[in-house]
Amino acid sequence: MAKNYIIDIQHLSKSFGDTRVLQDISFYVRKGEFVTLLGPSGCGKTTLLRMIAGFENPDEGTILLDGKDILELPPYRRPLNTVFQKYALFPHLDVYDNVAFGLKLQKVPEEEIDKRVEKVLKLVSMSDYEDRNVDSLSGGQQQRVAIARALINQPRVLLLDEPLAALDLKMRKDMQIELKEMHRKLGITFIYVTHDQEEALTLSDTIVVMNEGRIQQIGTPIDIYNEPVNAFVADFIGESNILGGRMIRDRRVSFIGHEFDCVDEGFGEDVPVDVVVRPEDIYFTTEPAKCQFKAKVNSCVFKGVHYEMWVDTDSGFELMIQDYDPYPVGSEVMLYIDPDDIQVMHKERLRNSFEGVVLGDGRVEFLDAEFEADTTGFAEGDEVEVSVEFDKVDLLDHEEEAEVSGNVAFILYKGNHYHLTVKTDSGQNIWVDTNDIWDKGDLVGIKILAKDIKLSKKAVADE
């Protein structure tokens, strides 16, 4: 193992009851690095941070600090300090005693405590507040004290759990700059948890994008923004047009009914892919020679620095475009995309696939429910692979009329239809292509027609 890994996390998994909150998490942090764990709420990022701090124990896996396993150490023996989301200052102590808390426990001599408290309060610009009651401070000031209290122990790694989430926008922006400055000045390794993608892009050396307890992508902010590895990352970080397409051959891809040059290779020929184009990477042109496709502007909204426009392409797709110049609604425009700006990704899946059991008389069980299906050629009790195309799944308003119900967990707009992830009551995911508009969290019934359920023999590994 390389020497400059200060934290090395290997194969961490954790469940609370039946829910898997972390699944096989592995990554490392270099000394002095600013690493951000980024993801929507409930993705497991805070649990992961709490494991590093020692407040939770993983079911499996190890956490190495400077090459040594620290899982056996209780939090008060780990040379790490945490800045909590809601500050967690001690209400019965003043600012000085809050900051000096760690040093007093270590029985550091009085004069040295004085000196170090003064120094660290200066670092967070709170010099004249030593005697203040912590309740009398504003949110931003309290967070500065909390940062000072953590930094004074000179931790090997500073853990920050959404430290700016409770502050207003202006204060948050100022604190971001100060945190970055502190990180640069002190050279301490920071591990930072946030759900704010902009904050992550601003602050980090490395971003670890997480969703549903798994790492989706690890990379620099620029990598993650420009080359998202899947639709989730592309959608979560910044605005994007995510579209279904086909890789025709190396460096040539087709989507929205047109063919484009791109820079991606190695996908194979005639392979279904997902394509990401950032809205600022679609350009307007007046030269017919440059034009790759035509579209009609259907809305145009001023967003401060740029205009955000939705256009309908000649091939029936909707795209978002950001540009400094507005184009009037209803006007015909000519558009092109640079090969560099087309990001091609493997499709995560092509159809739904479930494990099922044939029940006899034309019924099959999967997703913890019974469905009618064509079971000719199968015997009762056969274990089968069930596959259903995304667009063959019907969602109903009235969940009681359907075989299975679930919640809409994730929505992706793919230019001419929505691609939904629906979490069923049994905890499994089913993916649905639909033109109907649903909201995240909607309770839906899931209906699949018998003719759309395709069964195949389960692949059995030969002994």
Place this chain on the structure above:
Amino acid sequence: MKARKVFAKAYLWLVLLVLYAPIAFIFIFSFTEAKSLGNWTGFSLQLYKNLFTGSMQNSSALLSAVYNTLLIALIASVIATALGTIAAIGIYYLRGRKRQVMSFLNNIPMINPDIITGVSLFLLFVFLGVSQGYTTVVLAHVTFCTPYVVLNVMPKLHQLNPNIYEAALDLGATPAQALRKVLVPALRPGMISGFILSFTMSLDDFAVTFFTRGTIGLDTLSTFIYTDARKGGLTPELRPLMSIIFLIILVVLLVINIRQSKQSNK
């Protein structure tokens, strides 16, 4: 409009009068020498003199009853405060349903009539073969005081930042240090009010004490007065004693209230 105001005021004063009349009655008649309550034989401090010089019948028994009452209240409320605080912390960190069940179990003894608590404790001590006396009375008082401490500490825990204990551990405090240096100071107001409540509950308890004191002749103030009254009339010196107790409690309450309003003004 005016009539309504007068009526409202009159009603308020009537309620206050009914509430405080018995205390005022005792207080006034503590300044006269008459043996039977209600006879006014002229102003005198004789009863107070008798009380403090001990020149009354049965005065040593009365003094030991006062002493017992205070000692039992002190020991029981100290133990109850410690137990109740730890229990509240434990219940607070339970998850979901378990927490509800435990809070519910904690609430039952408070609603339970004293007489039932007393009799059931009596039966329990007999069943276990514990000889009844000082220890059983203290145990019994701890039993009915602890839930009140839990009830007083719980809201403080809810106000507390949930990460505060972890923050202490994170800064290098062992769990015991975190409890002592962070949790207990933060919970102190709740513990103090729990302690005061326990102390007063213990002071004025009669039923539970009566059933758990055994036959060794242990008397607290309440059982002493009860026995005394049954023996034929209240000893006159109890009148000044009750007046003094009332005044002490009044002063304590005033001090607490003034301190609280000062703190909230800060």
